[in-house]
Amino acid sequence: MSETAAALALMAPPEAVKAPAYTAEELARYDGIVQRYARHVYNIAYRMTGNEADARDLSQEAFLRVYRALRRVEPGAPLESWLYRIVSNLYIDLLRRRPKARVESLDAPIDTPRGELTREFPDVAANPEAVFEREHIDGAIQQALGVLSPDLRMVVVLSDIEGFAYEEIAAILRVPLGTVKSRLHRARQVLQVRLRPYVAARRRGWQV
Amino acid sequence: MNHHRAGRLLSAYVDSELTAAETRAVQAHLLDCAACRDAYENLRAARDLLAGLPPAEPEGEFWAAIRGPVMRRATAAASAGWAGRLRAQLWPAPRAQWASVARLPWPGIAGRRPGLVLAGVLIALALSALPLVRGTVDRLHATEIGVDLYVHDHAMQMGTAPLVDRAYVGLVAGDAELVLAGNTPRPVGDSVR
């Protein structure tokens, strides 16, 4: 099957489920794919959506696609490009389905199912230990990520959280290399500003 | 390289995604420009913050749901008998094995980013040969050279084991010394750009 046809089949919205009669070997192969990719898929989905429920839904939907297309997947083939493209597209679908969500400008707070993120940074000057608290950092980073548009956020997640090279990101997102570079550059400018106290603490050599 | 251009390339420089020529030019500019050095440190720190995030952990039922993606829809529409057969098919092994799925490394261990060389493409500024900015160079330098310094030291220590090939030690230690001195080796796949 051509790559395009396979891609189309995978992107199609899920119909009523026909349960293909998979052999034990095919199920084992599916298990293998889950084992290899599920944590990364969830991680990316979580950093993109900012909450567990959406991340779970997105991941499950992505693997549902994999499950249905299992026979078209070459055994042992690397699936990152394809799988994370699905996650990215599913996230865009999710945003479109939610009337309140919109593609934000760089600085506006983003709506999530948990409500608008307007929480201020802990006042680090008054409470310096705050930079060390894991939940604070995690929350601050997630909030900062949430401020980015989905395009910028995806590139940062793939690059800085999942460790992909620019070329790989370009392949996953099907955008030119230059686009990856400029998106990452813009995203980082925003993140730096948003995470200033943590960046400053880290530069001073503190373990944050 | 002018200041404006260097500023735009800093992000890619942090990721070692520039060509050898661009890298050298940015390095040279960084030696002269305190503002860019500051921006560079900020970018690095911000990136490290993200890299240090622990992976998001899904709860236990996530795994069950992933393994049985058809189940949620199937149980709604299908008969119990059919769902039961499917369940037996999808869950051949006990659930406990899913609780401890180890995080697997990416394939292609050597060289995640293009143009990376095994001997190390850690960007390092020139050494004490530049006395005017020695203090700043040392600080910037030290935070960059971690791996190459240790690879160098380890290679030198290899010589303490009997019958290790000296020419090979000279090769590895010598390559590491070049990187420590700020010479980025010719990257693999440069022509791809």
Add this chain to the structure above:
Amino acid sequence: MRFAAKAMTAAVVLLIAGAAIGAPFVPPAPPAPPAPAAAVTPAPRAILKMALDAPRLIDYEGTKIITALRNGRMETVTVAESHKRPNLLRLEYLSPEDVAGRVIVDDGTTARHYEPALNMLFEDHSIQDAGAAAGLTLLTRNYDIVLLGTDEVIGRQAYVLSLTPHGTGVQRQLWVDRLTGTVLRSEDRDASRGLVLTTYFSRISFSLNLPEAYFRFRPPAGTRVVSLQTVAGGTQNPAQLQQQVGFPVLVPPALPEGYTFRGGAVSRFGSLVSAYLRYSDGGNIISFFEAPAGSIGWPTIGVPVRVQAQPGRFIDLGYFRVLIWEQRGLRITAVGTAPSETLMLVAGQLIAGREQALVTDVSRRTEADPATVRRLRSEGLTFPEIAKTFAISHALGTSIDTTVRFVHGSLSVTDLATQLGMRPDALRAAVRRAVDTASMTPALPASAPSGQPAGLSTP
């Protein structure tokens, strides 16, 4: 608390057991028996000694071809190598282009490395092995040294010697010249990836009277000289290092079979200060570099990994591997020829930070005084080594310090046997018995991964 300590001890034993079994390496079948004209074949150990002694007795000059993983692929490097007894060495790299012109001269104390493209001269400690004899005890203890037969290399007869570690590490095959003991050819193999290094002389001449001036190098005008003597000395123990550097120096709780602490030093590079611990089994080395977190950035090469849920970095450099992680304000970098799973396991042990619990547990099991256990830890011994030390000391009646020297390889079986008035093989048997009865076989806790280290597994 006790269960956790037990679990840790179990993991420690598992590590040793697993590492001792290791990846199965099957040495190649020996070639046909030597020609009848050959005289009595010397024992493998004698051939090894011949090879170790050769540099002190022989001058040579030759062209060597090296094939190694470099720049991401197997590269062939040509170098003109000259040696004058006892310890003058000159290496002039001829190809490929990016290394052509590199000259290294070594007088046994200092190595000077000149790079023509940069017009820079690096000065560093000697790359030659100063204390060959010291390492021999450990080598013979931890390696199977097998004579595979004889072979011809560039028209010369050579003994083919195989050195296979009992634990983990690179396996080496050496072609030792029958007449001079010079290593004419070598092959290094890693258990998981096969051939990682080959070297051989394409031509070699002996008994020349090479002038000493040949081994001095005068750099051209305008050369920048850089002193890179980063790791000075190398005889300090972790406790001494900790006093010098002012931050905690952690000692790995367990390591693969045969690895023992061989010395530590302070590594200084600009403002970067690191504590360096060297562990060796006599043939392979695992290094630990420890520095305050935040004093070094994270490298961009390699892959991100998780060590007990902490972020880390793993870099595969072909011949050896690097694992980097942070714990409680410390950045630790482990470098060695050990498999990645082993490094991950060792890192996991360090991160778990069960030092006190393990001290208590091991003291109890070996009926040792916890203060002594702690002192031995501060001298770099791993917990299995400490357990072994006490078991042997109890069995033979030797003092702790003597036993430690024996376990370390500073005291050979022969020497200790002489001291005790025993025959060497009787001593070996006694040691083996003591170690076996003392070996811990705790019940495996339910959560212990059976042979699968948490955090890293090959897909």
